[in-house]
Amino acid sequence: MALMITDECINCDVCEPECPNNAIAMGAEYYEIDPGKCTECVGxxxxxxxxxxxxxxxxxxxxxxxxxxxxxxxxxxRLTATA
Structure with missing residues (x-):
């Protein structure tokens, strides 16, 4: 299952640089996770x-x-395959 960030996020900037798939980015109000890139760090x-x-x-x-x-x-x- 992909993860999600709730509106309780305080925008502390801890999660974004730790995501190995670059699935986390700043949204309109708080960080968001792209479910197409989130593998819950599997791999x-x-x-x-x-x-x-x-x-x-x-x-x-x-x-x-x-x-x-x-x-x-x-x-x-799929995300880590070289083209």
Missing amino acids: HHEEPQCVALCPVACIPVNPQHVETREMLMQKYL
Whole structure:
């Protein structure tokens, strides 16, 4: 499942540089996660780095983007494939 950032985000800038897939960017009011790029760090780390570092715990699973670990690994492989 892709993750999402809720409106409880305080824009602390901790998550964005830690995302190995560059899935996190500043939105209109707070950071947002692109579900097409989010692999929950599968293929990179044992746990999602944004969740581990978030000081306000505002990064839950996005219920609109349900994916298995295998699906996340396939997304990781697509994102990291060289053209």
